[in-house]
Amino acid sequence: MQKVTPERARVHNTQLVFRTIYREGPISRAAIARATLLTRPTVSDVVAGLIEQGMVEEVGLAPSSGGRRAILLRAVADSRYLVGVDLAREEFCGALINLRGEIKERLTLPLDGRDGDAALALVFDLIDRLVDSTHVPLLGIGVGAPGLVDAENGILQQSVNLSWRHIPLRSLLQKRYDLPVYLANDCQVAALAEYTFGDDRERNKNLVVINVRWGIGAGIVVDGQLLHGNPVGAGEIGHVTVVDGGERCACGNYGCLETIASTRAIIRRAQEIARSDPSSPLHQFAADPESITMEAVCQAFNAGNEAVRQVVNEAGRMLGISAASLVGVLGRCRLLIAGNVRCFGQFLLDAVRDEMLQRTLLSLARDTEVGFTSLGSDIVLLGASALVLPHELGDSQL
Amino acid sequence: MQKVTPERARVHNTQLVFRTIYREGPISRAAIARATLLTRPTVSDVVAGLIEQGMVEEVGLAPSSGGRRAILLRAVADSRYLVGVDLAREEFCGALINLRGEIKERLTLPLDGRDGDAALALVFDLIDRLVDSTHVPLLGIGVGAPGLVDAENGILQQSVNLSWRHIPLRSLLQKRYDLPVYLANDCQVAALAEYTFGDDRERNKNLVVINVRWGIGAGIVVDGQLLHGNPVGAGEIGHVTVVDGGERCACGNYGCLETIASTRAIIRRAQEIARSDPSSPLHQFAADPESITMEAVCQAFNAGNEAVRQVVNEAGRMLGISAASLVGVLGRCRLLIAGNVRCFGQFLLDAVRDEMLQRTLLSLARDTEVGFTSLGSDIVLLGASALVLPHELGDSQL
Numbered sequence: 001m002q003k004v005t006p007e008r009a010r011v012h013n014t015q016l017v018f019r020t021i022y023r024e025g026p027i028s029r030a031a032i033a034r035a036t037l038l039t040r041p042t043v044s045d046v047v048a049g050l051i052e053q054g055m056v057e058e059v060g061l062a063p064s065s066g067g068r069r070a071i072l073l074r075a076v077a078d079s080r081y082l083v084g085v086d087l088a089r090e091e092f093c094g095a096l097i098n099l100r101g102e103i104k105e106r107l108t109l110p111l112d113g114r115d116g117d118a119a120l121a122l123v124f125d126l127i128d129r130l131v132d133s134t135h136v137p138l139l140g141i142g143v144g145a146p147g148l149v150d151a152e153n154g155i156l157q158q159s160v161n162l163s164w165r166h167i168p169l170r171s172l173l174q175k176r177y178d179l180p181v182y183l184a185n186d187c188q189v190a191a192l193a194e195y196t197f198g199d200d201r202e203r204n205k206n207l208v209v210i211n212v213r214w215g216i217g218a219g220i221v222v223d224g225q226l227l228h229g230n231p232v233g234a235g236e237i238g239h240v241t242v243v244d245g246g247e248r249c250a251c252g253n254y255g256c257l258e259t260i261a262s263t264r265a266i267i268r269r270a271q272e273i274a275r276s277d278p279s280s281p282l283h284q285f286a287a288d289p290e291s292i293t294m295e296a297v298c299q300a301f302n303a304g305n306e307a308v309r310q311v312v313n314e315a316g317r318m319l320g321i322s323a324a325s326l327v328g329v330l331g332r333c334r335l336l337i338a339g340n341v342r343c344f345g346q347f348l349l350d351a352v353r354d355e356m357l358q359r360t361l362l363s364l365a366r367d368t369e370v371g372f373t374s375l376g377s378d379i380v381l382l383g384a385s386a387l388v389l390p391h392e393l394g395d396s397q398l
Numbered sequence: 399m400q401k402v403t404p405e406r407a408r409v410h411n412t413q414l415v416f417r418t419i420y421r422e423g424p425i426s427r428a429a430i431a432r433a434t435l436l437t438r439p440t441v442s443d444v445v446a447g448l449i450e451q452g453m454v455e456e457v458g459l460a461p462s463s464g465g466r467r468a469i470l471l472r473a474v475a476d477s478r479y480l481v482g483v484d485l486a487r488e489e490f491c492g493a494l495i496n497l498r499g500e501i502k503e504r505l506t507l508p509l510d511g512r513d514g515d516a517a518l519a520l521v522f523d524l525i526d527r528l529v530d531s532t533h534v535p536l537l538g539i540g541v542g543a544p545g546l547v548d549a550e551n552g553i554l555q556q557s558v559n560l561s562w563r564h565i566p567l568r569s570l571l572q573k574r575y576d577l578p579v580y581l582a583n584d585c586q587v588a589a590l591a592e593y594t595f596g597d598d599r600e601r602n603k604n605l606v607v608i609n610v611r612w613g614i615g616a617g618i619v620v621d622g623q624l625l626h627g628n629p630v631g632a633g634e635i636g637h638v639t640v641v642d643g644g645e646r647c648a649c650g651n652y653g654c655l656e657t658i659a660s661t662r663a664i665i666r667r668a669q670e671i672a673r674s675d676p677s678s679p680l681h682q683f684a685a686d687p688e689s690i691t692m693e694a695v696c697q698a699f700n701a702g703n704e705a706v707r708q709v710v711n712e713a714g715r716m717l718g719i720s721a722a723s724l725v726g727v728l729g730r731c732r733l734l735i736a737g738n739v740r741c742f743g744q745f746l747l748d749a750v751r752d753e754m755l756q757r758t759l760l761s762l763a764r765d766t767e768v769g770f771t772s773l774g775s776d777i778v779l780l781g782a783s784a785l786v787l788p789h790e791l792g793d794s795q796l
Binding site: 148158205206218220222227228230231232234235236237239240241251252253254321322324325326327328329330332333358360362363364 | 546556603604616618620621625626627628629630631632633634635637638639649650651652719720722723724725726727728729730731756757758759760761762
């Protein structure tokens with residue numbers, strides 16, 4: 001809580017008016033005044049500034065309500081761009097994204113085995129090219145990175161695959177681009193994407209997105225706020241044990257969720273099926289099981305291959321164990337799964353839900369929705385860009 | 399975010415000044431002005447009002463720093479009382495508590511099997527007597543209740559033992575006493591107590607208190623804010639499965655944490671030992687195992703009874719499974735156990751920690767402290783009163 005100075009009040013009012021237009025528009029100046037409790041002259045003044053900056057535009061007249069018809073205002077989605085970066089496992093992906101979460105420009109650079117400084121140079125290369133490709137003013141850069149990310153201090157604490165340790169990425173990028181920079185764990189930003197740009201903002205105020213990729217992590221939004229951990233590690237459910245005496249995990253423990261429900265684990269199991277089950281559609285890969293992709297697994301699943309369905313069922317049940325814990329900790333929530341396991345559809349969701357119902361307080365579990373995210377494979381990219389919005393527009397619940 | 403009116407500014411400034419004195423005092427008016435960025439005249443004005451209300455007092459002079467020695471101010475701990483109520487399983491307990499969390503007056507009424515309206519009448523009786531026993535102005539009433547409590551709407555959704563369903567307790571109490579009323583789940587308020595009145599506020603900003611009583615629940619503080627669930631059910635870890643195919647729990651599922659690590663479960667196991675193990679100190683209860691208390695179990699534990707130590711070890715390991723999930727969801731945290739299992743000391747904590755380390759990401763688990771709460775058996779009572787403070791003093795992070 002800080003003292004209120006005139007300058008702070010001005011910035012506050014500008015952000016308040018813009019947010020109101022962004023969320024409620026098309027809206028008249030009078031309606032803005034009513035919604036914000038600001039005076040009409042203040043609103044007109046602030047709106048004039050926003051129009052001058054190109055962030056707001058007049059879009060016609062409101063229906064007549066007796067007197068003079070009011071001019072309606074709306075936010076100009078393309079007036080500012082956000083830079084979103086997804087530092088995924090095998091490639092780095094970046095995009096220019098407008099204020100409504102529409103991707104205007106996209107770039108993917110393969111990692112080709114780079115790590116350490118070379119991987120960092122690739123991040124610069126990616127953002128250089130994106131920044132150079134537009135004349136639209138940029139609001140800031142958001143980065144979703146794997147591993148333990150200290151969002152508050154802007155440091156990548158640990159990214160095993162990239163051999164990064166304590167990389168002060170925020171300050172490096174801020175210096176290079178002279179823009180605000182925000183970073184967070186990739187699974188965490190996936191939840192932020194769904195909250196910011198997804199299909200049901202009100203229901204997403206308390207949200208868990210379980211991001212099933214090569215690894216597994218959860219992003220957690222509580223009351224519209226992303227949970228980071230203290231300072232890191234919220235949602236690292238991929239390394240919680242779900243099978244006593246299970247397989248050894250890269251983390252050193254045994255039976256972690258990732259060892260059985262990640263795409264890596266599903267593909268490894270599919271490889272075993274390819275080798276051992278001549279009746280499976282996957283048997284065509286028997287000579288080269290390494291070439292099996294998730295698409296191939298999904299095809300075998302859709303063809304009704306029983307062995308593959310069992311693998312998917314087991315992955316779902318293990319995700320259900322995790323879901324039960326999440327409900328036990330967070331209470332009722334909305335659990336959405338992201339990643340290309342969505343090809344397993346309702347069959348996977350049923351497995352998750354059935355297991356969850358048996359393993360946590362029924363009255364909470366029953367009201368917990370289990371579904372898929374409304375955003376597709378760009379979810380981390382969008383979430384990274386969504387890190388920028390609330391900070392730069394002055395409201396963590398934009 | 400609301401518009402700033404002069405009246406709001408005045409209330410804001412008064413709360414800001416009082417909080418500064420409460421937290422930083424003894425402190426001079428000049429130091430308050432520096433800390434709050436308010437002008438000296440504003441501070442003097444606000445302080446005069448607080449002194450008139452008896453909430454602040456002058457307590458001497460600061461050491462000389464060359465010029466005139468400044469008068470120091472501090473909050474008067476006994477200037478206002480909070481009413482704290484713990485609706486425990488077998489008795490209702492209430493207290494008058496000052497602004498520093500000191501219990502000034504305490505009252506316990508046995509439930510004697512009452513439930514429904516009779517139990518509700520007992521709540522009124524308890525608070526009537528407390529309110530009538532003092533002339534100190536009361537800041538408000540805080541209630542910690544078992545079960546699912548909708549804190550936002552002030553409703554006890556479900557308390558199985560008390561046969562309560564959808565009791566609008568807040569509005570009932572507000573009408574009767576004309577005071578602000580806040581309620582929350584009893585385990586949740588235990589965490590709030592530790593955060594508000596415990597030994598290390600900074601470290602407790604991200605805190606989990608696992609309250610091991612007849613049942614088990616966790617209270618979770620994230621960044622100084624209590625997690626309620628949406629709207630209920632945060633921290634209901636007692637009903638998450640930790641033993642596949644374990645005992646049936648009252649909730650209908652099997653192998654819940656409560657079935658093996660609650661005091662109820664520990665005593666039940668002690669009863670079996672009393673009946674079956676002639677070498678145990680508990681065997682003296684063989685004729686009447688129902689009379690075994692936690693004190694008796696602790697005595698047998700301290701006497702080195704191997705069977706009892708195994709029961710405690712197993713309870714600890716199951717709490718460790720829960721702890722691993724908590725770390726997986728919340729990231730690094732401070733995990734403190736409340737309840738009379740603290741008599742099992744380091745032996746219990748080691749069991750919890752050992753299990754946790756094997757079941758969640760090591761780099762997070764290693765930095766997660768496992769200990770006991772600094773507050774004793776009054777923790778729910780104190781936490782209930784602590785619900786009132788931040789609201790009435792205008793800061794959720796008081």
